[in-house]
Amino acid sequence: MTGRAEDDPRALMFQARAKQRRTGGEDPEGATALYRRVIALVPQSAEAELRLSEALVESGDLDGAVAPATKATELDPRSAEAWVHLGTLQYIRGRSTESVRPECRTALQTANRLVPGDAEILLYLAQVCQDLDDRAGALKAWLKLGRIHPGGTYGEKPLAALAWERAATLATDLNEYEAKREAVMALCRGNHPEARHLRMLEELARDQVEKGYLGHAEDSFLLLAQNVPGEPGIWENIARIQIQTEHFDEALKSLQTAESLKPSPRLTYFKAISYMNLGHLQEAESFWREYFSVPEPTDDKEMQQNASFCFGVCMLLEGRPADLLLLVDSWPDVEAQGDLQALKTQALIQTQDWKAARGCLKNGMERFPKQTLFSHAIRTIPAEKLQESLWSRTEARQVLAQLDLESMAGLWAEFRQWNKCLDLVIKARQASKLRSADLLLLHANALDQLNRFQEATQVYREAQKLKPDDAMVQNNLGYLLLEKGGDIKEAIRLIEASLKQDPKNGSTLDSWGWALFKQGKAKEAEEALRKAVDLRPYNPDIRKHLGEVLLKQGNKEEALAQWERALAYAFPERKELEERTRKLRVELAREQQHTGDENDPSRSDDEGEDEGDD
Numbered sequence: 001m002t003g004r005a006e007d008d009p010r011a012l013m014f015q016a017r018a019k020q021r022r023t024g025g026e027d028p029e030g031a032t033a034l035y036r037r038v039i040a041l042v043p044q045s046a047e048a049e050l051r052l053s054e055a056l057v058e059s060g061d062l063d064g065a066v067a068p069a070t071k072a073t074e075l076d077p078r079s080a081e082a083w084v085h086l087g088t089l090q091y092i093r094g095r096s097t098e099s100v101r102p103e104c105r106t107a108l109q110t111a112n113r114l115v116p117g118d119a120e121i122l123l124y125l126a127q128v129c130q131d132l133d134d135r136a137g138a139l140k141a142w143l144k145l146g147r148i149h150p151g152g153t154y155g156e157k158p159l160a161a162l163a164w165e166r167a168a169t170l171a172t173d174l175n176e177y178e179a180k181r182e183a184v185m186a187l188c189r190g191n192h193p194e195a196r197h198l199r200m201l202e203e204l205a206r207d208q209v210e211k212g213y214l215g216h217a218e219d220s221f222l223l224l225a226q227n228v229p230g231e232p233g234i235w236e237n238i239a240r241i242q243i244q245t246e247h248f249d250e251a252l253k254s255l256q257t258a259e260s261l262k263p264s265p266r267l268t269y270f271k272a273i274s275y276m277n278l279g280h281l282q283e284a285e286s287f288w289r290e291y292f293s294v295p296e297p298t299d300d301k302e303m304q305q306n307a308s309f310c311f312g313v314c315m316l317l318e319g320r321p322a323d324l325l326l327l328v329d330s331w332p333d334v335e336a337q338g339d340l341q342a343l344k345t346q347a348l349i350q351t352q353d354w355k356a357a358r359g360c361l362k363n364g365m366e367r368f369p370k371q372t373l374f375s376h377a378i379r380t381i382p383a384e385k386l387q388e389s390l391w392s393r394t395e396a397r398q399v400l401a402q403l404d405l406e407s408m409a410g411l412w413a414e415f416r417q418w419n420k421c422l423d424l425v426i427k428a429r430q431a432s433k434l435r436s437a438d439l440l441l442l443h444a445n446a447l448d449q450l451n452r453f454q455e456a457t458q459v460y461r462e463a464q465k466l467k468p469d470d471a472m473v474q475n476n477l478g479y480l481l482l483e484k485g486g487d488i489k490e491a492i493r494l495i496e497a498s499l500k501q502d503p504k505n506g507s508t509l510d511s512w513g514w515a516l517f518k519q520g521k522a523k524e525a526e527e528a529l530r531k532a533v534d535l536r537p538y539n540p541d542i543r544k545h546l547g548e549v550l551l552k553q554g555n556k557e558e559a560l561a562q563w564e565r566a567l568a569y570a571f572p573e574r575k576e577l578e579e580r581t582r583k584l585r586v587e588l589a590r591e592q593q594h595t596g597d598e599n600d601p602s603r604s605d606d607e608g609e610d611e612g613d614d
Contacts, residue, residue, distance in 0.1 A: 009038045009045070016051060021058045028058035039068075046075035050082050053089065062093050073107075080114035084121060087111040091124040094131070104128050105137070112144070119150035119159065126166065135170050139179055142167040146186055161187065168200060178564060180204065181216060188223055198227055205237070212538045213568035214241050232261035239270055245570035246416065248274040265297035269307055276310060276415050281318050288314060305337060312343040313411055317420075321350035338368030342407075345373065349404040354393075357400055373407050380436060402432050406439055413442060422446040437467050444476070453484040471508070474498035479511045488518060506536030514545050517552070525549045540566040544577060551584070556591075560584050 016034035019027040035052035039045060050072040056065035069089055072082040090104035108125040115121065126141035146163035154162050164183045171180035184204050187197040205220035218241045225234045235258035242251035251274045259267050272287035288311040291297050298304060308331060315324040324347040334340045341364045348357035364374040381399055409424035425443045429435075440463035447456035460477035467473055478494030481487060495511045502508060513528035529546040536542055547562035563581045567574060 338371035
């Protein structure tokens, strides 16, 4: 390099820049000539190649601008500006030339990795992917664009709304549930969402209920209620989900809101159900009476039958069997309903009408062999015991009373009143020396629900002695030992024995995978839990465990995906997992910003660290 200005690359660059339109000049052709002189002097100058391409674009020579733009990225593959320019250039050319679009997509993808927050690049990338029928790539780009909350409009529509709309449409076409949910929820979180967006949200919520994604469904209906506060049906749907997920206090609040808008017998029904599950039987009875005070409370026959059963259970649990008999006899078609026949049998036992109770029991066993009470009687009472001539009076009463005690314990369990259930289980066990595996499992479950794990373990051991090869007993005891600090070797033996009997049981595979993880065998645990997920895809506990195993192996992205799928459902530890998921999502975002795309050869670790600091 000499001291003459015409041979000084820096001076030539300044002169050329001054001629470009982007810097206020009016001579892009002159700038082109100067940049070519710089390149002749400094052949490896990425800056000169980039500026030459810009000047050619300003001159209208789009095709000629491609070669220097490409050269700039080759000379400096870490230059975000060079990749953005090349991607934009190819996008403009690709609007009219289809053959250019694959190269355009590649350039835009690289530019996006280098400047992930550039809304224009994401918009171009999404459109090019759609032009190429790369719907998965387009969906990814639209989602990224929506997540950065871009300002401005495209056409007459806000750019953010456009991104989420396109993402929702593509996600629906591709059956990408998580993406669809994210897009629809985003469209409806803004101020004054459009009516069609709210219809999309309602469709999403109903689909979530149908698929069992109750945690997500509640979120969707709550968002819908915020935007349509005067619709009682939305609050009823929220309450029904809360009942299904055992959030009965919240359900009562939602029902109260719905009732303030428009009372109905259906709301009364759900209030009664909620109060029963909370153990407030007198309040529940008052609502059952209100429900049945309407001649035809609903055209839903299944709901009416369930209401009859629950009202009858309420009376039994309140200790009023005589009143239950009067009530049941006043209802039509009682003889055709196995559940009501079972309640009537129990009421006759409790009022000590032994002969009528025995007849009602025999009739029910013949007509409704699958109903819980009658099925239990078929399994536990020998046929000869029901022959009146062979059945002693004392023994008859003892057998019937025992049946009633065990059934009452089951009814308390059905409505989550575990202390009452436990009291009756203990009475039933004291009343008979015979040991029933069903009763022992109910006993252990009640203790487990009350966090009395050591006692639950002891009862499971009793059940194990009674039925040493019972797969359910083996799995339940093994998992309890695994979770509550018992002998891990024994837990593993029990779960393995259960799995050998039923190798396609998703719950047992979950236990086995968790046992392997506890032993430090993460890879084997992952394999078992993936099989469990295939068998029981809607079980949140399995996905929680799989996420934990994947996280242990450093697979954070898939761990996050599994946890997010678990959160679609409702379960006791959902809020805790929500918080862990939020933290993992933030951690992943920081890592991606810090390191960039590990598969991108144009990035170095040093550059990733610099961008992370920025």
